[in-house]
Amino acid sequence: MELPTFAAFVTSGLEDIAAAEIKASLSGVRILETRQKVVLAEAADPRVFKNLRTIDDVAIVSALSSSVDSLEDLITLIASGADLNETIAIAGRADIFEDAFSVTVSAAHTAYGPGKVIEEAISREISKRYAWQYIQGQRAAIDVRVFIDGTWAVIGIRLYDEPLSRRTYRTANVRGSLRPTVAAALVRLAVVDGKRHRVWDPFCGSGTIVCEAAAMDHEVWGTDIDPEAVDASRENISAVNHAYWGRIENADSTNLKTWQRHRSATAVVSNLPWGKQVAIKSKQALYTSVSSGVAELGRRGGTGVLLTAEPQPIVQRLSREPGIRLDEQRIGLLGQTPTILIVRPVR
Incomplete structure (x- = not known):
């Protein structure tokens, strides 16, 4: 049985450290690829990533392509390559889903518009295909994570309610506080x-x-x-x-x-x-x-x-x-x- 793929999002330049933490801390996880700001890994259980400390956030991958040359290609990837219902179920988030979603976009080295334009196009396609309600300006329980670097694009569902980078101990801050x-x-x-x-x-x-x-x-x-x-x-x-x-x-x-x-x-x-x-x-x-x-x-x-x-x-x-x-x-x-x-x- 093919294992699901997860995208671990990290600070640029720290990908190898994050990949090393994943290897050292998690059994049954296989690193597939390390790219700028992203480590792709296979795992049987989505919960295993919860306690990692060098990872900013994690999404379970619904669709991935290295040949997204235009906004139309990205929409096609969502329409034909992604099954978000299945991804939500594998992520174990179906019980909190109320047919509402948000979209988070990170885009670099792409010529088909700023993040806001990409977000609007993606949200329209998802709403049309699944009849879900798009929540703008805040994170819904189901957040569709879109990461684009040039022609390489990944679409997934965020695993957790809060980013892994958020720490409960951090109640006091001063200028220059480190991530x-x-x-x-x-x-x-x-x-x-x-x-x-x-x-x-x-x-x-x-x-x-x-x-x-x-x-x-x-x-x-x-x-x-x-x-x-x-x-x-x-x-x-x-x-x-x-x-x-x-x-x-x-x-x-x-x-x-x-x-x-x-x-x-x-x-x-x-x-x-x-x-x-x-x-x-x-x-x-x-x-x-x-x-x-x-x-x-x-x-x-x-x-x-x-x-x-x-x-x-x-x-x-x-x-x-x-x-x-x-x-x-x-x-x-x-x-x-x-x-x-x-x-x-x-x-």
């Missing part, structure tokens, strides 16, 4: 050996990275110079593990003394302050402390994973440091292409 799925991916990059680590975020903001690390059962510490961020981080981490509330401190991590206090960390994972979102007193001090701190950590056998919109000053400093290896990985986030810097010991 939880990206935070989870950064932690997974830092701890590839399957062991329990001591994770420190020197610029923790609202605590998304420490919350994700704690949810993966690592020990965590967080530091921020902004008292408002410390309060937010403490509130959020308390929802994951209240024992870590006291490990969030108000301190300046551009000061090397702060790094010395956290020498017990085996992994440093941080979203460095972005100039447009968070005020930075001294970029020079930031780059110096971070570069020196993660280089020293790497020489001790630890790993540093840093997300930054301005990698070059840190790369220049780290390239002069002995005993470490530096890797770079670009992602797409908030309309920008920040870089993940990964510092590991030379083996």
Whole structure:
């Protein structure tokens, strides 16, 4: 019996990390293909994806084509290639279906109109074919997910009421708060050996990275110079593990003394302050402390994973440091292409 196909939607640049999490966490799941922002996989049970942390959302695929050259081709794919009733049943969502649906469109590198035009055309075709009511401006219990990249298109039904990227612990936010799925991916990059680590975020903001690390059962510490961020981080981490509330401190991590206090960390994972979102007193001090701190950590056998919109000053400093290896990985986030810097010991 042929297994259903699922599309896991991820942040651009993190597809391999998401695919690795799927392989490591889920039995009976086979990766079919990895594309930009999408991992396709086969699975017998749609519920298995529920606890993945690097996946933004999941849909069960109803139809897929690599030759959708026009809006008319997309409509034809819906009319002749997709059986949404069957997809809804396989997804286990038939019991909540009340003949109403919404449409979510993601489209890139396509010449047949913006997302709104595509959404309207799709909703008209589905309403005509199935006699369902289209709900505009909000998500219905049955949400038709359409993803288009050039001529490659996938149509499916979202599996869950809420996106997987939504976290119940996240009740407090500050400017520059990181997307939880990206935070989870950064932690997974830092701890590839399957062991329990001591994770420190020197610029923790609202605590998304420490919350994700704690949810993966690592020990965590967080530091921020902004008292408002410390309060937010403490509130959020308390929802994951209240024992870590006291490990969030108000301190300046551009000061090397702060790094010395956290020498017990085996992994440093941080979203460095972005100039447009968070005020930075001294970029020079930031780059110096971070570069020196993660280089020293790497020489001790630890790993540093840093997300930054301005990698070059840190790369220049780290390239002069002995005993470490530096890797770079670009992602797409908030309309920008920040870089993940990964510092590991030379083996």
